[in-house]
Amino acid sequence: MAAALAPESGDVQEAEGNKENGIAADYMIGLTYNKLFEHDVIDIDLAPEKWGVLTSHQEYFVKSKRFNSCVERRYTDFVSFHELLIATYPYRLVPRLPPKKLIGADTVFIEERRKALKRWLTIVAQHPILSADATTRFFLTYEGPKVHAKIQEIFRRMPDEFTTSCIASKSKELVKSVSPTLIANSRNQIQGILAGISQLKRISERMVARSQEYASDLSDIGIVMLEMSNDNQDSSEWAAKGNKIWEETKMGFKLVANEFNDLYAQASDQATVQKDEVLEKLNLLFDVLTAHQLLCERHEKGVAQDHQRALAKMLAFKKVKIQKSISGTDTETLERLEMRMMEQESIIADVEVRSAFSLHCMAQETQLVHTYLGIVTEIFNSLISVQLIGHSEMSKVWKGMQEKIFQCLPSNSETAD
Template sequence: IWNSVIKTNSLSSRNDFYKCLALMALAQQGKIVDEKLLDNYINRELPIPTLDNLTELEDRLIRVLRSDQGKTTFCFRYGDLCSLDTIQVEVAPDKKVDKEFIEERRRSLKRYLQILCRHPVICETEIIKFFLTFQGTSCGDNMKATFKNSLDEFSCEPPTSSTSIDRIERHEEDSTGIRMFHISETHISFLHQQFSQIRTYLKNINERNFKTADEYWAIEKSLQLISTDPTRVERWATGPNDYWPTIQTGLTELPIEINAVAERINEECKREDEVINDHLDMLIELFQGYKDLCKRFEEALQVEQRAIQKATHQNRRSLTTSDSSTKNDLSSIEKRNNHALKCIQIETQLIYANLEAFVYILSSLGNIQYKVSSDLLDIWKSFSNKTSELGQTYINKTSLQKANAPGIKK
């Protein structure tokens, strides 16, 4: 019916659509599909096709969606598309900001500000001074409005001189700068490796100390169970030795000391973990960022050197012409190279400026160990005195007290 009436891929008019419906009605009546049969219905209403139950058709009807970008095809049945209207999607719960999240953000901001304030160049910029001295709300919006027209460092640099003498001097300075860069890169890479190993060792020690604290807490629980055990031992088992009831009574004070030991060790681990996360990790992340920066700089340097060679070769070929585009390209490349070398020098200075944090890390770890060791010394002294008193208590007992020792059945 479609091919006989439409003869194309789409309907061109409403009359063609009605012709298709009329031919469908004639086909349902058992007549041959022929457009000439419609001539008998001039000035008459066209036949109307009958439609059965659409349930079966709805189940079989498939809608195909193709994605040319993903090279995928999705097939949906009509019933599946209808069921989408009945799907209820729950409203997403409100985002909860707990104390740990706020504390982590605060510590991250603190580390970021430390990096900026230790930067040899950025620390003196107006935008940093504005941020540190701003009082009020919407600091970001005010900062954006104040400095939106400020130029970056590359745009503020003066144009390079194109004389041959100046180029020779710049070439010597760049060569010296690149040589010093490679020396600094090697040294910082060595520091990065050693500091990473120190962090690994400290984290391993901290993990073992956390386990040690847990084990002391387990010892505390065991001592509590022993000291509160209600079992009355028979004289048959102890014989003339009534030492156990005295020990059991004295053990009630020892779990307090063991708990204090576990608390001090756990406190030490938390403080050391904070020092590692806030300072040593920041320092190592700076090393890693500098390593990535050096890799990009060396790749860009190779590209720029090839571009300089190409521009220089073209400049030699165009000496007899008045075309200045090649000279401008060469000056632009040299300016980018010079600026990139200055940036890498500043970032190298940033690394060495932050090395003072390593002294703070060592000092903090030393102070933590000293404080905790002093506390543990006092705790273990108290523990030792109590255990000594425990044995002395039994020795000082009279024969009658030993015979009437609690916890032993006679």
């Protein structure tokens, strides 16, 4: 699976067969939503809080099914990794990291950031190109200290994707049929989808909040009923004139008060499942669509700055060999990489070719976004299942309570004419 999802970025075998389309499909050929999510499973758990001299910091246990690894990471490690991905793959879907809260981070913020980091790393670890990069392997497997500094030390001199890609020389050919109208229409379509997903995300957040409030209200009802049932003060003859309704009602309260604990548990479970199965999937898709928007913005700003940075890196590469400690990179691989750069020096110097390569990558990333859209059906299926199961279970509890209430109804009650 890994080999199928993560080919060499310069592999143009499929691209050659799709030249007539103008947009090469290469690594997207045969890539389905299910295959995408089977590539790697990422999990992130909170590690015990650690204290420095004056302040504490949060660490995370990061697990990768693909590498069968579990490593500890800090937020600053994610920042360094993100910076390297943006520098090496400026024309790929690299999601935005969640923000760092400098002071006063409460448990809610810490949990939400944990979920956001898990989504971010999931997108990276499932990406056909990013997942194959040595930087990703290093981040998911390195067990040494000071990860944020070490990863920068090893990989900061790595050339960007265009500089070493075999596909660079064919970029103009691959995008010759792509028109500005085609690009604009595709971007507008995804912007419309993003707007819709944003609305669904807000609605789902409100539904979760209402379910949590509903659960809390049910718990409060049970507490109030129990308190009222424990009222030991009997009604006086003067006040009730022999009417036993209140005494019988208090007995009924005792019978059904605990049932509200069951209702509270059911409603709480429904809120939790909806948050995990519906809202989190919406958040993941929202992150993917937002990453595409950021990619389009980078493309619109032009490739001039990227071009100058790449040329500077190429010159530096001629003078300084990349450290041999790069995970999975030996001397032979480094020499082959340097030779490829030298062979492509004239191509690399052509900013128009870089622009075409950027457009080709954006086409691939747009296809990847459409693959992710397969999650929409799963989201609605989860929503329906949550509602069906939740209401069905709660209906059983309500029905049991109703039968008990019927037994407690005063036998001598009268209705007004």
